[in-house]
Amino acid sequence: MLGRLVAAALLGHRARTILAVAGVAVSAALLLDMVMLSTGMSVSFRSLLLARGFQLRVAPKGTLPFDTEATIADATATIAALRESPDIDAVSPVLGGNIHVPGANGTATSAVALGLDPRYQGDYEILAGRDPGEGEIVANDALLAAIGRGVGDTLTIAGGYDPQLRRFAGVRRVTIAGRARFLYLSRGQRAAAMPTASLQALGGASRRDRASLMMIRARPGADVETVRAWIARRLPRVTAISTETALAQVEERLSYFRQLAFILGSVSLVVGVLLVGTLVTVSVNERIGEFAVLRAIGVAKRTITAQIMIEGATLMLVGSLLGLLLGLVTARYLNAILSSFPGLPQAIDFFLFQPRSAWTALGLLAIAGVLAGAWPAWRGASLPVARTLREEAA
């Protein structure tokens, strides 16, 4: 019977109900997006940095990984020193540089080049083909499109290029072994990767035995902080930074987004509460006479309170479910816009959907629905029966 009364009240004013549900849907969508935004970036940064299980990054003293052009000299000796630690499972040196692909009339297509150990690397994901061996490279879609080549093709690359003289240095022929997605580069950035030795060979003397960065994986069970301290003592010319520290730094920069998300999310929640609260209040005011009659014939306050609260909660629930869908769609759209932001790694999601976000948003909305209905419900249930009957229902 309660269900019938709620349905009658909501369906009796169809247009009003639809407007309320639509309004709640929009505010729920915004809330979900904001919950997704507040956690999405740090979660996806974390999973990006830990993608291949490297918990430490070693960079030249006083720099952040890839923050500068600085490189670690004596890479071989450094790697050997690092491997002395029983707690270190793998060391993956990465050398950053550029390569140039000669085009027609002495022009060149340039790309970021990473020299690494394909067995341990954590920089790219193979999409087609395989990891590069000696004399081979993997390239991303942006580079392949720019030079019009594909997996299996052979091409000439150069480690140096003088645009004035249109002269290439360190020229060599390589085969494209695979197509890859580079996690730390932005979408449009052209990039290739090859074994470290190949890239060093291209660069001549300046690149010999150097690395921009070394990624380190600790043995399972080893304490990452202990390993970091060990490296700091053993190799004073480098800085080791743990993923946790890097994340803390990222988090700090992201706090701006989180605050924004918190404020916008709160606003959307308040808007939802006000919207449902207003509509339920209007609807209760219209039916004051009806409630007085119900109370007079013996309907309990409890029943009337429940009826009104269920009305509010139903508006909130239906609106929220629609809002969840709407939120997912808008999040994808916004994510696409923000992901192509220059200079940001392609693998970063601003709006990351996690079931927890949805539950958080739904939970907040459920509380909001109850809150929105509470005041009108109290009013509807506690009216003075005799006087209201006389004034409203006479």
Place this chain on the structure above:
Amino acid sequence: MSEPLLRLEHVERRYHMGGEDVRAVRGVSLSIDAGEHLAIVGPSGCGKSTLLNLLGAIDRPDAGRVLLDGRDVSALSDREATELRLRRIGFVFQRFHLLAALSARENVELPMSEAGLGKRERAERARELLSYVGLAGRERHRPPQLSGGEQQRVAIARALANRPALVLADEPTGELDARTGAEVAALFQRLNDDGTTLVIVTHDEELAAAAKRVVHMRDGLVVRDERGVAPAAAARGR
């Protein structure tokens, strides 16, 4: 002597209106036995509706006591008073006051649902009651699809839903024309013949004449209490 169904002892009800005290009921004492058919009559504003609300535990007296089955109604908590109205009293209003969104049957089922009756049981009883008031076959109609007389019959069926000891009606024919009014009056007569105690506030002489006892009010006081068959007989003889 056995306890009357309803007893009023020096009942008073005052209203404050703009600094002025309106004494709507000024000390009414009255006993109503089970099975009685009583009409309350009197000029407009003399306190009939106020008194009826006090009888029905919708309102509370400022002084005096209202006893139903010997229990002091004015001492009940809101929850107890609500429960009492639900199970022991049926109400019929001048303007029917049915829920427009519900069907006739659902309107009758509502108090039974509130009293915790099962779905099947209340559907069956609602059907019986609607047929008792002459509305068999109209169960699925909603109030706006029914005439005034028919709506008042649904309201009477609703008042009977939980087998109340007492049915209170405030101007039940006030919105109806003479013919439908007479039909509703006949229905009330049948109700009383079948054992329901009736208290009806009315201006309708015919309805009052059908009662076995007529209480006359003036200025918040009972001025005359006519018992006997004379008025009813006169009405039926016509």
